[in-house]
Amino acid sequence: MSLSSSEVRLLESLKKLGGRADAASLAAALNEPVSSIFPLSSLLKDKGYVKTQEIVKEWYELTEEGKRCVEIGLPETRLCYVLGSKDGGVELEELKKNFDEREISAALGWGKRCGVIEIDRTGRTPKVVLKKRVIPDLEVVIKKVSDRPERASLSPEELEKVKELEKRGLVSLKTSKTLVVELVKEAPVQELETCRVLTSDILKSGRWRSLRLSPYDVRASPPALIIGKKHPYLEFLEEVKEILFAMGFEEASGPYVESEFWNFDALFQAQDHPARAIHDSFQVKGVLHHIDASEDIISKVKAAHENGGDTGSKGWGYRWSREIASRPILRSQTTSVSVRYLSQHKTPPVKAFCLSKVFRPDVIDSKHMVEFCQLDGIMGGHGINVRHLLGILNEFAMQLGFKEIKFKPSYFPFTEPSIEAYVRHPTLGWIECLGSGLFRPEVTRPLGIDFPVIAWAFGIDRLAMIRLGVDDIRELHTSNLGMLREKGWV
Amino acid sequence: MPTINIDMKDLKRLIGLNLDENTIYDTLSALKCEPEQIVGDKITLEVTSDRPDFFSCEGIARGIRLYYGGSGLKVKYYQGSRPVNIKVDPSVVEVRPYIVSAVLRDLSLDEEALVQMMQLQEKLHTTYCSNRKKGSIGIYDMDKICPPLVYVALPPNDIRFTPLGSNEIMDGFDILKKTPKGKEYAWILEEKSKYPLLIDSKGTVLSMPPIINSEDTKVTEDTKNLIIDVTGTEERTINLCLNILVTSLMERGGALQQVIVTYGGREIITPKLDFVQTNLNLSTIKSVAGLDLNPDEVLRLLRKMGHNVEGGEGRVIVWSPPYRADIIHEVDLVEDIVIAIGLNNIKPEIPTVATIGRPLKGSKVRKRVRDLMIGMGFQEVITYLLSNKSVLEDKVLMNKRTLVELINPVSSEYSVLRDCILPKLLQFLGQNTHHPYPQRIFECGDVVFVQDGLPKVSTHLAAVIADHKVSYEDIQAVAASLFANMSKSIKFEPYHMHPFLEGRTAKIILDGADIGVVGEISPQALLNFGLEFPVGALECDLSPLLEH
Incomplete structure (x- = not known):
């Protein structure tokens, strides 16, 4: 026996009301007049869906x-x-x-x-x-x-x-009758005019009132949603930049194809320094040999190498070659950007960073890639010293979420004193993460800088790997679209 | 940084003070000798290249002993009367002009001492001596040699001796061709018509620098007296190497006999173990390290690092030992003071000067563009700046052009710098054909191109849509939306270039200038990347957006 949609609605309301309700409550739940409940329940009683009971009440007034x-x-x-x-x-x-x-x-x-x-x-x-x-x-x-x-x-x-x-x-005796409806069996689903999709037409026409929108298995997995999102590695680098902006650092940039002059000579790395051997930087062709610096700076760098010039140094004691200095290479350290920046910002305070790519001819494996990111920072000003370097590094490490940092003396040709820092990771222990120091006078004086400059270079990819939970540096530039689509930001 | 191996028992014996091992390990770290691996008594240390005197156990032991107030360098000179001479023949000038030498007598070298001596020799070779080119060290049994010696250069054919580790007499050519060391270092003597040779008065060959010593004069555990030579192209380097060898070996005893080297009329006596003077202004300590130290404290700290010192008005006169290669400026002495105090005993301080942090204009534009592309449902990817011509030219059917190319690539995959990004995105799509479509990806990054012979950097945006059906207007809409949302009005004009499809490609024009291309990728290019879905693509230069 089929049920009308009003009958079905009554049965559903009755179910919601606990399976037993009086006519007034049902009328309220259905938003219909009480009078309509009586014929409906009578019909449903005949069809065997409900039992009804008339309750008579007598009282004096x-x-x-x-x-x-x-x-x-x-x-x-x-x-x-x-x-x-x-x-x-x-x-x-x-x-x-x-x-x-x-x-x-x-x-x-x-x-x-x-x-x-x-x-x-x-x-x-x-x-x-x-x-x-x-x-x-x-x-x-x-x-x-x-x-x-x-x-x-x-x-x-x-x-x-x-x-x-x-x-x-x-006084007079009054009487009233109350109809109580009790659910016997629920409305069968197939007997409804059902509808899976609620459309604008159904809404506008009001048909939704006589339709039943079928329920879904809401526990079932949804279809995969392909969304547009940022690359997690770049998001990490953005976060690092935000920290540096907050610490008052200005962003700097410089060329990828660099003369040996800015990559090595200006950093007081002797031309016969082992780190300048061909296996430690990428030499390039296709561009002119050229030093993008003033003759004044070039001659002062030359003097610093040969005999110290007016930097107070003894120099390296060899004959400096302009030809070697003008060879084009891919920069092997973003410190080249730091010294370029200094050559153009001679008024203290100077506070800048460069977070960008560097290139080194390493054997490619899970820890080494020929192209990776480095973070270089400098701060210069009268009265700036090693203690400020330790202070800045300490603050930066804390901002990155590390709770402990320790320092060790080290050696870099362009800084003195030279300092390495280690941060403590909760599970990986002490991680060597950066090299730093005060730029040597042989570096700053030829650029026309007469105040101390602290400098540091961060191996930011190592931290990115830890943060993104990858153990192969190549995954930072993954060519696996599936990984990018699935990978959450941690 | 070089790594060296030492033995804890040997180290303790050489230090001579009663230090426990934990103290020794802490001090090693403090002196820039970082323990990398410890297996029983065998310790592997990473040392720094500014302290070649720490390339062997003897120098490290001396450093630690000084740190705890013990004695430093002491030189005992040999009292015998027979002088040792080396005559330098003018023939070496064109080949390897300089030689220095020393004789050490009354040594008793155990196995560990020999291991350390050879390690020191090898580490000096690979670092300061630029793989023996600038300098090379030979060490021989003095008792197998009869001075005076001659340092001469001879045609390879005239050289005949048994090289170390061999049992046959060879000439100069064979030594370079047949012996392992000869093959390794032949490059230093290439194109030389004569090879250097060190011979004694009886004609016994000591060595053919910088390649190999002779078997006849080799050092054994029974050797009591040594003669050392360092030949090379730079006097500063070879003097330093000799000083380090001699001062290290003498940590184990023995007496030094200097050698007289004669260059024609010029006569020099080696080694010269002179302390080198540097003046340190007290104000430099304050300005570099931020430390207020009284003069007595400064003197104490510098002595702890092995320097001889004398106080003066506002400054200290410092004489650094002859094995120190790194003191070329007074700031190098400040570092020694910092090391003597201990870095972790110096209080960090935040600078009080206020500065303004700000991104580059380019970073702001990039961020805006990336946000808009994400909003249009594109996945961001990043690819390397290093690429190869197969991707940048062949597969995309693009013209040969001047690219920045590596002379010494480690892999052909990474051999040129990209001057555009789109080919790399097509390559990316080709590597991901097994992932669900549509694939909408973009990259915003730098490219390097050559203009008038000079490298120029530009920031590009490239985006691709790959799907079962993609039309020109799907990707054109992306370009239009992107610029509209940056309040820029662009125009599209018909255009053709590879790898795009003719008739379905336009150049993007902003303020009258061409800034990019948008269109469908040609079927041939798709096949070249293994793609079986149509692709709509765009690439544009964002530099014009920075100029406002």
Whole structure:
């Protein structure tokens, strides 16, 4: 037997209401008039989906006259009051002025029956005389009826008195019927006009009211969503940059194809220094041999190498070659950018960083790639010294989330003192992460810098690998689209 | 940085003070000798190339002993009377002009001493001596030699001796061709018509520098007296090497006999173990290290590092031992003071000067472009700047052009710098054909191109859409949206270039200038990258956006 959509809705509401509800509650839940519940439940009863039950309720209420009596007292009460105030009785005719016909007969009837009054007909006119003072018992009962008691709640004595009041037209018995609907079986799904997709048309036409939107398995896995997102490695580098901006560093950049001059000579690395051998930097062709620096700087760098020039140094003691210095290479350290920056920013304070690619001819494996990122930072100014270097590095490490940093003396040709720093990782232990120091006078003086400059270079890829949870440096530049799509930012 | 192996028992004996091993390890670190590996008594240290005197156990022991107030360098001279002479023949000038030498007598060298001596020799060769080119060291048994010696250069044919480790007499050519050391260092003597040779008065060959010693004069555990020579192209280097060898060996005893080297009329006596003077201003200590030290403290700390010192007005006069190669400026002495104090005993301080942090203009534009591309549903990728011509030219059917090319690549895969990004994205797509489509990827990065012979850097954006169906307007819409969202108005004009498809390609014009190309990729280019899906692509130069 098919069900209409209103029938189905009623069954569903009934289920939500706990399987049993009265017509008023159902009407409220369905947002329909109560009157509509009766025919619907009757139909559903016939179809076997619900049981119905009529519950009859009886109670007493005051009539208008009764309400008045509660307010001013029953006639017999008032009669006693009037008689009690005058010794020797009151003439009947006199009383009739204060009570109407119906009241006076009720009051006198009650008084005689109870022996409270007596009518003295001895005089010219009959007189009503109070024999004893009582509070009429009906007065108590009528007050109780003002609370609309259910008939069943009254005792037999009370009920007898209420009936007397009823006869006197002061109270009346009321009855009402309540329909209670009880669910027997639920609406079968297939019997509905169902709909899987809610469309704009369905919404606009109002058809949704007579449709059932079928439920889904909300626990089932959704289809894979391919989203556009940033590369996690670059996100890490952005975070590092934000830290440096907050610490007051200005971003700097420089060329990838660099002369040996800026990559090595300006950093006081002797031309026969082992680190300048061909296996330690990429030499390039296709571009001119050229030193992108003023003759003044070139001649001062040359002097610093050969005999120290005016830097206070003894120099390396060899003949400096302009030809070697002008050879083009791929920069092997971003420190080349730092010294270029210094050559253009001679007024302290100077505070800059470069986070960019460097290139070294290493054998490619999980820890080494020929192209990787380095972070170089410098800070220069009068009064800047090693303690500030330690302070800046300490702060930077804390900002990166490390809780401990320690320093060790080291050696770099362009800094003195030279310092290595290690940060403590909660599971990996101490990680060597950076080299740093004060630029040697042989580096700063030829550039025209007359104040101390602290400098540091961070192997940022190592930290990126830890942060991204990869153990092969090549995965930072992964060519696996699946990994980029799935990889979460940690 | 070089690594060396030492033995803890040997080290303790050479230090001579009663230090426990933990103290020794801490001090090694403090002196820039970082323990890398410890297996029983065998310790591998990473040392720094500015302290060649720490390339062997003897120098390290002396450093630690000084650090704890013990004695430093002491030189005992040999009291015998027979002088040792080396005559330098003018023939060496063109080949390897300089030689220095020393004789050490009354040594008793155990096995570990020989190991350390050979290690020191080898480490000096690979670092300061630039793989023996600038200098090379020979050590021989003095008792097998009869002075005076001659340092001469001879035609290879005239050289005949048994090289160390061999059992046959060879000439100069054979030594370079047949012996392992000859093959390794032949490059130093290439194109020389004569090879250097060190011979004694009886004609016994000591060595053919910088290649190999002779078997006849080799050092054994029974050797009591040594003669050392260092030949090379630079006097400063060979003097330093000799000083380090001599001062290290003398940590184990023995007496030094100097050698007289004669260059024609010039006569020099080697080694010259002179302390070298540097003046250190007290104000430099304050300005470099941020330390307020009183003069007595400065003197104490410098002595701890092996220097001889004398106080003066506002400065200290310092004489550094002859094995120190690194003191060329007063700041080098400040480092010694910092090491003597211990870096972790210096209080860090945050500079109080306020500065303004800011990104490069380019970084801001990049960030904006990347955000917009992400908003259009593109996955960001990054590829290396290093690429190869197969990708940048052949596969994309693009013209040969001047690219920055590596002379010494380690892999052909990474042999040129990219001057555009699109080929790398097509390569990326080709490596990911097994992943679900659509694939929308982009990269915003630098490229390097050559203009008038000079390398120029530019920032490019490249983006590709690969799907079952992709049309010109799918990718054109990306370009239009991107620039519209940066309040820039661009125009599209018909254009053709590889790897794009003719008739479905336009150049992107911003303010009258061509800044890029957008279109569908040609089927041939797709096949070259192993792609079986159509691809819409764009690449544009973002530099014009920076000029406002």
